[in-house]
Amino acid sequence: MTVYKDSERGTFYFITRINGKQVKRRGFKTKSEAKRAEAKALLDFEEMNDENPSFEKIAEEYLNWYEKRRKLSSYTKISSIVNIHLIPYFGKKKLNAIRPRHITIYQDSIIDKFAPSHVKKIHTVLSAIFNYAIKQEYTKDNPARTVGNVELEEDKHINFWILDEFKTFIKHVDDFMFYTLFMVLYYSGMRKGELLALTWADIDFDNNLINVDKTAYNRVITKPKTRSSIRQIKMPKHVMRLLSQLKAQSNPKMSYVVFGEFHDHISTTTLDRKYERWVKESKVNKIRLHDFRHSHASYLINKGTIASVIAKRLGHSNVATTLNVYSHLYPSTEEEAVLKMEDDFKPAEIIQLGAN
Structure with missing residues (x-):
C-alpha cells in the first residue's frame, strides 16, 4: 500500500x-x-467485480474446481475446449452480460467448422460453466441451457476391420510383443489405456481371463472410465498362448506391465509410430487404434453374439449404449425378420374363411 x-x-x-x-x-x-x-x-x-466477473475468470475457476474432482484425462479434454474454443470467444465478456442470443450466434459460428459431436461437447462444457457459476452465486441464469444444445444428426458410421483385414495386417507385425498386443486388442475390445495399464497380475492363465480395473493416461495409472469398465474378459486360447510365450521371454514380476518394461508401459508415440508403419506395409485401410474396439464389436455381431454379452465385454454401463453405437451393424432387416415369421404356421393350421 x-x-x-x-x-x-x-x-x-x-x-x-x-x-x-x-x-x-x-x-x-x-x-x-x-x-x-x-x-x-x-x-x-x-x-x-465479483458481482459480475468476466467469463474468463469463472471459466478458469471452474477448471480449477474440475481438476481437483475428475480424472486427468477428462480434465485435459475439458481444459482444451475451454481454452481453445470458449475463452477466446467469451473471455472478456461479463458473465451476466452473456444472453441467449450470444450463445445462438456462437453456435452458428461453429456448426459448419466441427463434427456434430464436437459442437455438442463444446455447448455442454459452456453450459456446465454457467451451472457452476449459479452454484457459486455469481449469476442466476444459464443462457446456454435456455438456448439448448444443437440438434444435429450424428454420423453413426464407424471404421473397423473384418477378420480378413486384421489377418492381413497382423502378418506384417514382426515384433512379438506388438504382435501379441494387437491380438489382445482385437480379441478383447479393450480401450488402449486399459490395455497399456495391464500388469501380469491381471492375466489369469488358468481361466483364460484378463482383469480390467485401471487405465493409463500420459503414463499415469488411474481408475477406469466408469464403474462398469471394471470387468473380466474371457479370451480365446490362442491369444492366451501368445501372452504365456511373451511372459516366458523375461519371466517378469507380477507387478510388471505386460506391454513395456518393468513398471513402464510402452509410450503411445512409439505404439502409434510402429502401428503406422505396419498399416502401410500391409496396405489395409487405416483405422484408429480405438477402432480395434469397434472391430471387436463387429466381429462379435458377425458371430451372432447377443448385445448383452458385447456390452459386458466392452464395459458399457448398459445394453442400450451398445445398441446405440452398433445397431446399424446388425445384419437383420425388417424384411428378413418377417420372412422368419412365415414358417410359424403351416397352411393347414390356419383357419380359413368359411371353414366349419
Whole structure:
C-alpha cells in the first residue's frame, strides 16, 4: 500500500491502481486512516467485480474446481475446449452480460467448422460453466441451457476391420510383443489405456481371463472410465498362448506391465509410430487404434453374439449404449425378420374363411 503525507495540508493521501486506472484519495488525518481507506477501495472494487466477473475468470475457476474432482484425462479434454474454443470467444465478456442470443450466434459460428459431436461437447462444457457459476452465486441464469444444445444428426458410421483385414495386417507385425498386443486388442475390445495399464497380475492363465480395473493416461495409472469398465474378459486360447510365450521371454514380476518394461508401459508415440508403419506395409485401410474396439464389436455381431454379452465385454454401463453405437451393424432387416415369421404356421393350421 502506498500512502503519502501532504506537507502543505498536514494530511495523508494514498495512490493506487484499480482496474488499470490510477486512483488518488486525499484528506486523511492519519497514515492509518489513509491505509484503511485504500484497503476499503480495493475491497469495494473486488466485491463489485465479483458481482459480475468476466467469463474468463469463472471459466478458469471452474477448471480449477474440475481438476481437483475428475480424472486427468477428462480434465485435459475439458481444459482444451475451454481454452481453445470458449475463452477466446467469451473471455472478456461479463458473465451476466452473456444472453441467449450470444450463445445462438456462437453456435452458428461453429456448426459448419466441427463434427456434430464436437459442437455438442463444446455447448455442454459452456453450459456446465454457467451451472457452476449459479452454484457459486455469481449469476442466476444459464443462457446456454435456455438456448439448448444443437440438434444435429450424428454420423453413426464407424471404421473397423473384418477378420480378413486384421489377418492381413497382423502378418506384417514382426515384433512379438506388438504382435501379441494387437491380438489382445482385437480379441478383447479393450480401450488402449486399459490395455497399456495391464500388469501380469491381471492375466489369469488358468481361466483364460484378463482383469480390467485401471487405465493409463500420459503414463499415469488411474481408475477406469466408469464403474462398469471394471470387468473380466474371457479370451480365446490362442491369444492366451501368445501372452504365456511373451511372459516366458523375461519371466517378469507380477507387478510388471505386460506391454513395456518393468513398471513402464510402452509410450503411445512409439505404439502409434510402429502401428503406422505396419498399416502401410500391409496396405489395409487405416483405422484408429480405438477402432480395434469397434472391430471387436463387429466381429462379435458377425458371430451372432447377443448385445448383452458385447456390452459386458466392452464395459458399457448398459445394453442400450451398445445398441446405440452398433445397431446399424446388425445384419437383420425388417424384411428378413418377417420372412422368419412365415414358417410359424403351416397352411393347414390356419383357419380359413368359411371353414366349419
